[in-house]
Amino acid sequence: MNLWETVTGSDLTRExxxxxxxAEALPADHRAAWEQVKAHLFPYSGFTGRNLTPILDNALGLLEETAADGQDVRDVLGEDIAGFCAALAGGEGARSHRDRWREQLNRDVARKLGRLGG
Known part of the structure; x- marks a missing residue:
């Protein structure tokens, strides 16, 4: 990846x-699971989303393998796709955008209160 691709995000667009x-080659139930996986993983992305690329690649690979083996998607991912995605992103303690923003807001408020009170 060169600087131009990094700045423009053209590498991400290609991926x-x-x-x-x-995903278009997947059966309908696997394709629907893919859409849910993307939706549930998106909150764990960084600013550019590059951190999700290998995770999404592996998740899609898993769906492709299970479709080729004729397995039901629920047998592989389970009933809790959000939990599956949290585990993929780094466990139940994985921080989402909301968590990061909340922590930043709390730091900013504490810093402001410290300046006003002291």
Whole structure:
């Protein structure tokens, strides 16, 4: 990846298009699970989303393998896709955008209160 791709995000666009092409080949139930996986993983992305690329690639690979083996998607991912995605992102303690923003807000408020009170 060169500087231009980093700045413009063209590398991410290519990868997302490749993911979607691969997902189109999945059976309907696996494709629906893919959409849910993307939706549940998105809150764990960094500013650019580059941190999710390998996770999404592996999740899509798992869906492709299970579809090829004829396995039911619920047997592989379980009933709790949000929990599955949290585990993929680093466990139940994985921080989402909301968690990071809340922590930043709390730090900012504490800093302001410290300046006003002291």
């Amino acid at each position: 997302w298009k490749a993911f979607e092409v691969r």
